[in-house]
Amino acid sequence: MSVKQKKKVLEKPEGYKVISDDDLFRSSSQYRLWSFTKEQLDTKRVDTNAHAVAAIEEKLTMFKKDYASDISEEDAKMINEKAIPLTAEEELKLVDFYAKKVQGIAQHLNLPTEVVSSALIFFKRFYLENSVMEIDPKTIVHTIIFLACKSENYFISVDSFSKKTKASRDTILKYEFRILESLKFSLLCHHPFKPLHGFFLDIQNVLHGKVDVKYMGEIYTKTKKRISDALLTDVAFLFTPPQITLAALSLEDEQLTEKYLETKFSNTDTIIEASKDTNEKDKDSEVIKEDRPDKINYILLLSLIDQCKEVMSNPSQVSMEEAKSSAAKLYFCNHPMNIIQRNKKTQPDGTDSKEESPVKKQKI
Amino acid sequence: MSDKIVSEYTKEKKVGEGTYAVVYLGTKQSTGRKIAIKEIKTSEFKDGLDMSAIREVKYLQEINHINVIELVDIFMAYNNLNLVLEYLPTDLEVVIKDQNILFTPADIKSWMLMTLRGVYHCHRNFILHRDLKPNNLLISPDGQIKVADFGLARAIPAPYDVLTSNVVTRWYRAPELLLGAKHYTSAVDVWSLGIIFAELMLRIPYLPGQNDVDQIDVTFRALGTPTDKDWPGVSKFSTYTQLQTYPPPSRDELRKRFIAASENALDLMSGMLTMNPQKRWTTIQCLQSEYFTELPPPSDPSTIKLNKD
Numbered sequence: 324m325s326v327k328q329k330k331k332v333l334e335k336p337e338g339y340k341v342i343s344d345d346d347l348f349r350s351s352s353q354y355r356l357w358s359f360t361k362e363q364l365d366t367k368r369v370d371t372n373a374h375a376v377a378a379i380e381e382k383l384t385m386f387k388k389d390y391a392s393d394i395s396e397e398d399a400k401m402i403n404e405k406a407i408p409l410t411a412e413e414e415l416k417l418v419d420f421y422a423k424k425v426q427g428i429a430q431h432l433n434l435p436t437e438v439v440s441s442a443l444i445f446f447k448r449f450y451l452e453n454s455v456m457e458i459d460p461k462t463i464v465h466t467i468i469f470l471a472c473k474s475e476n477y478f479i480s481v482d483s484f485s486k487k488t489k490a491s492r493d494t495i496l497k498y499e500f501r502i503l504e505s506l507k508f509s510l511l512c513h514h515p516f517k518p519l520h521g522f523f524l525d526i527q528n529v530l531h532g533k534v535d536v537k538y539m540g541e542i543y544t545k546t547k548k549r550i551s552d553a554l555l556t557d558v559a560f561l562f563t564p565p566q567i568t569l570a571a572l573s574l575e576d577e578q579l580t581e582k583y584l585e586t587k588f589s590n591t592d593t594i595i596e597a598s599k600d601t602n603e604k605d606k607d608s609e610v611i612k613e614d615r616p617d618k619i620n621y622i623l624l625l626s627l628i629d630q631c632k633e634v635m636s637n638p639s640q641v642s643m644e645e646a647k648s649s650a651a652k653l654y655f656c657n658h659p660m661n662i663i664q665r666n667k668k669t670q671p672d673g674t675d676s677k678e679e680s681p682v683k684k685q686k687i
Numbered sequence: 688m689s690d691k692i693v694s695e696y697t698k699e700k701k702v703g704e705g706t707y708a709v710v711y712l713g714t715k716q717s718t719g720r721k722i723a724i725k726e727i728k729t730s731e732f733k734d735g736l737d738m739s740a741i742r743e744v745k746y747l748q749e750i751n752h753i754n755v756i757e758l759v760d761i762f763m764a765y766n767n768l769n770l771v772l773e774y775l776p777t778d779l780e781v782v783i784k785d786q787n788i789l790f791t792p793a794d795i796k797s798w799m800l801m802t803l804r805g806v807y808h809c810h811r812n813f814i815l816h817r818d819l820k821p822n823n824l825l826i827s828p829d830g831q832i833k834v835a836d837f838g839l840a841r842a843i844p845a846p847y848d849v850l851t852s853n854v855v856t857r858w859y860r861a862p863e864l865l866l867g868a869k870h871y872t873s874a875v876d877v878w879s880l881g882i883i884f885a886e887l888m889l890r891i892p893y894l895p896g897q898n899d900v901d902q903i904d905v906t907f908r909a910l911g912t913p914t915d916k917d918w919p920g921v922s923k924f925s926t927y928t929q930l931q932t933y934p935p936p937s938r939d940e941l942r943k944r945f946i947a948a949s950e951n952a953l954d955l956m957s958g959m960l961t962m963n964p965q966k967r968w969t970t971i972q973c974l975q976s977e978y979f980t981e982l983p984p985p986s987d988p989s990t991i992k993l994n995k996d
Binding site: 342347350351352469470473474476478480481495496499500503504508509510511517520 | 729733734735736738741742744745746748749751761763766768811812841842845
């Protein structure tokens, strides 16, 4: 743009405000609806769990009342032993277990990284709003992936999706509405992959001549993989996409990341401090400060990256046994009648039923 | 949850029906605010929720700007998805076509300014509209332009993304799309706005191609066939060899075609209608055009009269 034109633009109207990238991110649905502090996130999960536990307990009480004449003392004892609602921790573990499934299936389908990541994010968001005790995770796994494909503009017809996943058309579509509603109709995910590309270019610019291009290529690929896996943790609820990217970069090459951040940002602190001083005397410097695109608190940035690395480095490990045991509790909570029937079959003459337990038949 | 919301909005009159939605006028009960409800006919799609509906929901959720249609609420009822939108009684196409409405160069300037602000906001949120035309620029009761219909929108593509060039309504389609580009940028939206600007000044569609092939001919006849000199690599498009070669219009020819346009207005239009997408003006460049600072100043939107009374 010519200088001549810029001069005229400088006459700023009343209430004039520079909109920064931070402002734009704060207006995104990802920030407004799906970003939390650690405490908020924990509370949300506890609440969702408590709500579902209350519903299950009410259902079980009703069941015992309705079938009072059919339930022996033994049966009642079995119900109390087997139909135990999940705790918030168990529930989270089951969600994590299935989140890994979502990622695995989506990757197996050779979907682009963005689609895989959106599916994962959708799944995790869904189970902040819903309990696994209300909707069994395995019934929505395919729907979530199918919806993520559409949302990321990677359309696959339901027929070919059904063919590839061996899930029926009805299973795929059944909960699509319910999911969209639970996602609060918010579908745009800001993934850390674009910031990764940006930092990748900027590092080469800022540290020009000090980094090897081939090495940077390797770092890029490794960091991308690290980010994909980090999305299994809670990072996307707790941090912004560039913070996640920098944390992943730092886990890959701490020295490089520190050098880059120091070169780029360590001086801005002093600039901000200086402008604060002059602010009191001279109001005009406010504008200069506001216009600074890289107004970054370096110390705060480093501490946020450390916090993010911490979350990223501690992915939840859920064994098949844990998942199975939770799934069994879940099953009996929703099908108390099966406990009684199972009990009857194994009881009177001690002959074991040939029928397998419904839990074993259930595929995880 | 839905029951509460369903009764909050009434549907009073059917005002339109598209391929995937029916639009009703209605009222928000708690406030008496007039609203429009776009009911998306989900049951008719074998692949579940329609892509256009998904795009519309996805992008409108993110944009909050005075010159972009406001998504007031969303709810499900009877297996249909309902988008509650602000009530916008008319659009630029209606205004352009209605011979009883007189509008001035200052009104055009005001509309272009509002439209550019809305589209700039989309672009800086990394959203491409891909279907800008007078019919999708709605006007609020207080005269504000509202960019609407995000059914074709998408994220601004990464350099390696392969895209379909079959977007944008024909008359508003940029040359790179006409030539079948597999990759394009926010410049396609700016081109559409340039055509709309021309249409506002002429009061008839500027480049009304009869079909896709004719559109190429009409476009290049009016604005010149691009060459490798001003658009390096353009001759590599497979369709390029079949093109008629037309010279670009001289400044005088443009002045004769757009009689009322100032030099700054012509600069802006030519900037928006630059063949090479990389040289085409961005929405920021357009907004900084002297056209907007020279006289007459843009009309105050609320004073533009669109009714005969």
